Amino acid sequence: MTVVLVVDDEMGVANLLSDVLSDEGYHVIVAPNGREALRRAGEQHPDLVISDLMMPVMDGAQLKKAMEAEPDLKDIPFIIMSSMPEATVLEQCAGYALFVRKPFQIYGLIDQIKNIVDSNSSA
Amino acid sequence: MSDTPSEDDAAFARVTTGIAGLDTILQGGVFEGGIYIVQGAPGAGKTILTNQICYHHVAGGGVALFVTLLAENHARLIANLRTLSFFDEAAIPQRLSYLSGFAELRDQGLKSVVDLLRREIQRRRCTMLVIDGLVTVQASADSEQAFKEFVHSLQEIALATGCTMFLTTNVGDEISPEQTMVDGLIVLRERVGGSRTDSLLQVTKFRGSGYLRGIHSYQINSTGFLVHPRMEALLARPSRVDDFGTGRTSLGNRRLDILMGGGAPIASTTMVMGPSGVGKTTVGLQFLSESSATEPGLMFSFYETPARLRAKADAICPSLSPRLESGLVELLWQNPASDVIDAYGGRLLEAVRRRKVRRLFIDGLTGFRSSALDPSRVEHFFAALANELRALGVTTFYSLEVADILGPAIRAPIDDLSSLAENLILLRYVELRSQLYRLMSIMKVRDSAFDPSLHEFVIDAGGLIIRDTPETAEAILSSLASNGAQVRSAPWQGATSGKDGDRG
Numbered sequence: 001m002t003v004v005l006v007v008d009d010e011m012g013v014a015n016l017l018s019d020v021l022s023d024e025g026y027h028v029i030v031a032p033n034g035r036e037a038l039r040r041a042g043e044q045h046p047d048l049v050i051s052d053l054m055m056p057v058m059d060g061a062q063l064k065k066a067m068e069a070e071p072d073l074k075d076i077p078f079i080i081m082s083s084m085p086e087a088t089v090l091e092q093c094a095g096y097a098l099f100v101r102k103p104f105q106i107y108g109l110i111d112q113i114k115n116i117v118d119s120n121s122s123a
Numbered sequence: 124m125s126d127t128p129s130e131d132d133a134a135f136a137r138v139t140t141g142i143a144g145l146d147t148i149l150q151g152g153v154f155e156g157g158i159y160i161v162q163g164a165p166g167a168g169k170t171i172l173t174n175q176i177c178y179h180h181v182a183g184g185g186v187a188l189f190v191t192l193l194a195e196n197h198a199r200l201i202a203n204l205r206t207l208s209f210f211d212e213a214a215i216p217q218r219l220s221y222l223s224g225f226a227e228l229r230d231q232g233l234k235s236v237v238d239l240l241r242r243e244i245q246r247r248r249c250t251m252l253v254i255d256g257l258v259t260v261q262a263s264a265d266s267e268q269a270f271k272e273f274v275h276s277l278q279e280i281a282l283a284t285g286c287t288m289f290l291t292t293n294v295g296d297e298i299s300p301e302q303t304m305v306d307g308l309i310v311l312r313e314r315v316g317g318s319r320t321d322s323l324l325q326v327t328k329f330r331g332s333g334y335l336r337g338i339h340s341y342q343i344n345s346t347g348f349l350v351h352p353r354m355e356a357l358l359a360r361p362s363r364v365d366d367f368g369t370g371r372t373s374l375g376n377r378r379l380d381i382l383m384g385g386g387a388p389i390a391s392t393t394m395v396m397g398p399s400g401v402g403k404t405t406v407g408l409q410f411l412s413e414s415s416a417t418e419p420g421l422m423f424s425f426y427e428t429p430a431r432l433r434a435k436a437d438a439i440c441p442s443l444s445p446r447l448e449s450g451l452v453e454l455l456w457q458n459p460a461s462d463v464i465d466a467y468g469g470r471l472l473e474a475v476r477r478r479k480v481r482r483l484f485i486d487g488l489t490g491f492r493s494s495a496l497d498p499s500r501v502e503h504f505f506a507a508l509a510n511e512l513r514a515l516g517v518t519t520f521y522s523l524e525v526a527d528i529l530g531p532a533i534r535a536p537i538d539d540l541s542s543l544a545e546n547l548i549l550l551r552y553v554e555l556r557s558q559l560y561r562l563m564s565i566m567k568v569r570d571s572a573f574d575p576s577l578h579e580f581v582i583d584a585g586g587l588i589i590r591d592t593p594e595t596a597e598a599i600l601s602s603l604a605s606n607g608a609q610v611r612s613a614p615w616q617g618a619t620s621g622k623d624g625d626r627g
Contacts, residue, residue, distance in 0.1 A: 013279060016276070019238060020241070020283075023242065023245075103283065104283060105284070107248070107284070
């Protein structure tokens with residue numbers, strides 16, 4: 001089963017993504033910040049990470065850098081979410097598979113997640 | 124995801140409710156993906172209001188879901204809606220579906236209801252959701268925190284799906300947790316005055332936009348929900364700049380024009396006051412008889428029906444009759460005290476704007492007053508209405524009945540006449556030796572000299588005829604004084620509230 005790690009300090013957003021992706025057949029892990037996400041990623045090696053940018057303890061940009069430093073995690077596709085414009089996000093974080101502007105529309109996001117997971121598994 | 128600057132920074136789109144007065148109060152409707160509570164006692168009209176919004180929404184291409192959380196029979200609900208003109212059988216179930224969440228809530232709990240709603244919204248691609256009976260959720264929640272989490276989950280779903288939500292509840296006036304969380308709160312309540320009940324709507328919270336604050340009236344009839352925005356709030360600022368210059372408008376009576384210093388100033392307000400039957404309506408009909416294609420006329424009447432007014436025009440103002448026939452003058456009769464003051468005001472302004480009316484005669488100003496459950500706002504209502512009419516370039520003539528039938532003193536039934544009328548004409552009777560005489564005096568004309576002397580006038584087949592010189596009035600008043608009556612030098616001063624009714 002494809003494992004997706006959802007990282008967001010806003011539990012409403014995290015729970016919604018978890019519920020929606022679970023309905024789509026993914027196994028979803030939820031973490032409230034980057035540090036917890038890094039620990040869970042090390043344990044479960046997700047197929048995809050969907051992370052908010054601004055979070056306490058460790059933010060999304062720091063999480064991405066930390067994963068890039070880990071050989072086992074550096075190739076996991078990373079989706080970054082933020083309520084800021086992408087140009088602002090790019091100043092802090094690069095190399096992500098997809099930028100999602102909050103508030104997002106769930107319908108298009110599901111399709112994009114599928115595409116990323118499919119293309120990564122076939123690569 | 125799209126990230127163009129224009130889309131990124133755009134405000135949320137508006138979703139119209141389709142209820143004209145409500146969209147006006149909300150300054151264009153609610154926001155897409157927002158969540159709104161409609162609160163009111165049983166019978167206030169919450170279900171009709173939210174259904175009407177749904178039918179409007181699906182008529183515009185949206186998809187709506189109406190979820191009841193009460194043990195309610197949908198067939199009965201739909202049967203009740205069938206009597207209302209907005210109901211559209213064809214919309215069900217493809218564009219509008221009715222579902223019950225009662226069993227899910229009772230058997231599985233709040234999380235299961237959230238999952239049900241989210242899945243149905245996703246599956247149907249709903250753009251509008253109504254949850255009828257939020258109070259049932261509240262009663263089912265184990266704790267206040269659980270209930271708040273339920274509302275919070277709905278917010279996330281609304282935002283992520285673009286589905287605008289309305290939650291109905293009959294919880295009372297106290298601030299409840301869900302009220303602090305949602306994007307807007309629409310409160311319906313009733314106010315009883317004597318044997319009459321007014322239905323009142325108030326938006327007490329609306330995130331992301333200004334809105335018309337205060338209490339507004341609403342009605343429910345066969346067309347559904349009608350909201351009448353409070354005129355003072357709606358017209359807090361006139362819709363355009365008053366730039367109609369300093370010209371004059373004929374009042375349709377050559378002598379009266381002369382007394383007024385050349386007619387009424389364009390876009391001004393003139394009030395003709397006097398006791399019942401003295402000739403106020405006749406003065407107004409003469410004013411309307413000057414209506415033309417460039418100056419369309421409107422008579423907004425509370426007492427005399429169109430048939431009676433036509434007969435009156437035929438009898439004493441023959442030049443008006445062809446204008447009534449050709450449509451240069453429209454008669455708009457209102458049944459007094461059958462409606463709310465803002466409904467009358469709304470219809471009046473709609474008729475003025477529709478035909479670009481330039482000559483308006485409101486016959487029976489107290490018809491407005493008697494329709495107001497809250498008398499303290501009447502002066503504010505009139506001031507706002509008068510300002511808007513001026514801004515629209517309408518020269519307005521009001522008739523106002525005063526209580527005193529005979530004698531020199533008058534008592535106006537409305538305070539602060541100066542804010543309402545820039546020009547004042549007083550008509551009165553004087554009784555002398557078994558004979559009634561009619562006298563006219565101009566009391567005020569805006570920014571203009573005028574003839575302040577008293578003039579006798581008569582009404583005959585030619586209409587209202589003012590004696591050319593004031594001598595006849597002087598003779599009447601001299602005789603009156605010698606017979607023991609006193610004439611006040613400024614009879615309009617010290618006016619106090621009087622009684623209703625102002626047929627001329």
